[in-house]
Amino acid sequence: MHPVDRRSFLRLSTTAGTSAALGAAAVGAALTGADAAAESPRPGAGAAVPPAREFRAMWLSSVENIDWPSRTGLSAEEQQEEYLGWLDLAQELGLNAVIAQVRPTADAFWPSRLEPWSMYLTGAQGGDPGYDPLAFQIEEAHARGLEHHAWFNPYRVAMTEEPELVEDHPARLHPEWVWPFGGKLYYDPGLPEVRAFVQDAMMDAISRYDVDGAHFDDYFYPYPVEGETYPDEATYADHSDGSMSIEDWRRENIDLLVREMHERIRAEKPWVRFGISPFGIWRNASSDPEGSDTSGSESYDIISADSLRWVREGWVDYINPQIYWEVGHEAADYETLVLWWAEKVEGTGVGLFIGEAAYKAIDGTFEEVTELGDHLELTRSLPQVDGNVLFSAASLRDDAVGAVDDLVRRHYAHPAVVPALGSVPGEAPEAPSVVSVRTVDEGVQVRWRSRGATSVALWHLPTAETGEDQLADGRHLVAVVRADRASGLLVHEGADGGGHYAVTAYDRTWRQSAPSTARAVRG
Numbered sequence: 181m182h183p184v185d186r187r188s189f190l191r192l193s194t195t196a197g198t199s200a201a202l203g204a205a206a207v208g209a210a211l212t213g214a215d216a217a218a219e220s221p222r223p224g225a226g227a228a229v230p231p232a233r234e235f236r237a238m239w240l241s242s243v244e245n246i247d248w249p250s251r252t253g254l255s256a257e258e259q260q261e262e263y264l265g266w267l268d269l270a271q272e273l274g275l276n277a278v279i280a281q282v283r284p285t286a287d288a289f290w291p292s293r294l295e296p297w298s299m300y301l302t303g304a305q306g307g308d309p310g311y312d313p314l315a316f317q318i319e320e321a322h323a324r325g326l327e328h329h330a331w332f333n334p335y336r337v338a339m340t341e342e343p344e345l346v347e348d349h350p351a352r353l354h355p356e357w358v359w360p361f362g363g364k365l366y367y368d369p370g371l372p373e374v375r376a377f378v379q380d381a382m383m384d385a386i387s388r389y390d391v392d393g394a395h396f397d398d399y400f401y402p403y404p405v406e407g408e409t410y411p412d413e414a415t416y417a418d419h420s421d422g423s424m425s426i427e428d429w430r431r432e433n434i435d436l437l438v439r440e441m442h443e444r445i446r447a448e449k450p451w452v453r454f455g456i457s458p459f460g461i462w463r464n465a466s467s468d469p470e471g472s473d474t475s476g477s478e479s480y481d482i483i484s485a486d487s488l489r490w491v492r493e494g495w496v497d498y499i500n501p502q503i504y505w506e507v508g509h510e511a512a513d514y515e516t517l518v519l520w521w522a523e524k525v526e527g528t529g530v531g532l533f534i535g536e537a538a539y540k541a542i543d544g545t546f547e548e549v550t551e552l553g554d555h556l557e558l559t560r561s562l563p564q565v566d567g568n569v570l571f572s573a574a575s576l577r578d579d580a581v582g583a584v585d586d587l588v589r590r591h592y593a594h595p596a597v598v599p600a601l602g603s604v605p606g607e608a609p610e611a612p613s614v615v616s617v618r619t620v621d622e623g624v625q626v627r628w629r630s631r632g633a634t635s636v637a638l639w640h641l642p643t644a645e646t647g648e649d650q651l652a653d654g655r656h657l658v659a660v661v662r663a664d665r666a667s668g669l670l671v672h673e674g675a676d677g678g679g680h681y682a683v684t685a686y687d688r689t690w691r692q693s694a695p696s697t698a699r700a701v702r703g
Contacts, residue, residue, distance in 0.1 A: 230654035234596040235567025237277035243284035252303030256310040274592030277327035286337040290314035306346040329393030337365040362405035370415035430484035451688035457500035458487040472520040476512040498531035522564035529602030538575040541583035594654040606689025624675040633663040633685035646695040
């Protein structure tokens with residue numbers, strides 16, 4: 181496989197809809213014909229069969245213009261072109277989801293009813309970008325068969341302590357809601373009215389837009405700053421009955437936010453998956469017998485995030501711990517933490533996606549070029565792990581050391597279906613049908629019909645057998661696309677006309693239908 185040139189942001193010519201031509205570029209790095217046979221692991225050869233189900237995502241950061249938009253002041257057309265370039269990159273890498281930051285600092289990447297336009301769009305808070313970025317993001321992601329998870333920061337108001345907020349910003353209308361800490365401005369998580377407001381602000385997007393997921397990262401109470409303490413003693417005095425310490429009270433405030441947000445999403449849009457990406461260490465075993473065999477900072481204490489409780493209570497649909505260390509790290513060994521999280525989610529119905537530090541792979545922190553790829557060797561060996569999320573998009577694009585190419589070559593050479601999560605209710609659609617399979621100049625054209633499906637997957641099988649083993653093998657998966665209509669066609673570019681083709685259908689939660697009958701090619 182030849183390395184892809186991610187720095188060019190060349191647009192792909194294919195579109196992932198109900199009528200699409202599917203070649204290597206259109207389905208990530210999926211291979212066809214002789215190339216697939218050469219690079220796929222052989223049964224009994226010692227290499228694991230690539231999974232057909234796996235969550236593969238990248239974080240697309242907007243705060244301080246880390247990823248997108250690359251700078252403020254771009255025109256609407258320039259912003260859109262940049263975003264499409266990121267989606268092209270996601271396809272080139274073989275990803276199936278984008279986690280895009282749409283509320284970085286108590287602002288919005290959509291025309292919010294409660295908060296101003298984000299300054300990271302135009303350079304001035306409240307400045308209209310001339311289009312609806314969130315609607316554009318979702319529509320274009322779905323057109324490529326990619327999930328869109330909207331990423332919100334609940335309590336951060338600004339990246340400075342004295343920001344230029346628009347006149348009607350809630351933080352200006354309610355100065356009692358905010359406090360400065362560590363050079364930034366935050367909403368006070370201990371105020372019930374703040375907790376209700378930030379939920380309303382985030383639900384404004386979830387209610388009005390066709391998001392697939394709602395996502396928090398690790399920012400709850402701010403990370404500690406030497407010489408500073410949270411200025412929340414008065415809030416504690418006013419809103420606690422004194423039965424718990426201020427530390428436990430803070431954790432309870434975050435627990436309430438998480439629980440209530442999950443309840444609201446489930447009540448309004450039960451198919452939308454709610455997930456959180458906490459700091460990778462919950463607690464060390466030296467602090468709690470249930471903790472991990474590590475000696476790093478603990479999210480339980482430093483940001484008041486009791487992430488283990490969220491899993492056990494079922495307040496999240498997936499947990500996405502940021503395990504940003506290498507295998508063998510003295511204080512926080514990657515393998516130790518992955519195994520710990522795998523044990524904790526088992527039997528809960530909560531999905532486990534591992535957060536990966538792609539930026540450390542390209543800046544030299546990880547000494548071995550193969551470190552990222554080695555991480556996936558481990559996570560794929562654990563049935564409790566459902567996939568990986570890479571931070572951040574710019575690191576995936578700017579890799580000059582070959583770490584991303586190594587990961588893609590070893591693990592993302594074939595597409596994957598997003599996993600269904602046990603905690604999210606859903607119902608598989610009825611089995612689709614293959615109407616025709618025939619050779620065309622470009623390869624093999626497959627026409628299909630389906631009722632009630634959100635997405636469909638095309639499979640290229642060696643025989644007419646469509647059993648569980650065949651549909652668990654990622655080498656047989658050609659593509660996954662949105663089903664905008666009850667029928668469509670797919671062209672498997674470069675296919676030689678051998679084998680059989682089948683289609684499976686999926687609801688919004690990725691419940692899979694029974695497969696269609698597999699059909700051979702007709703000339």
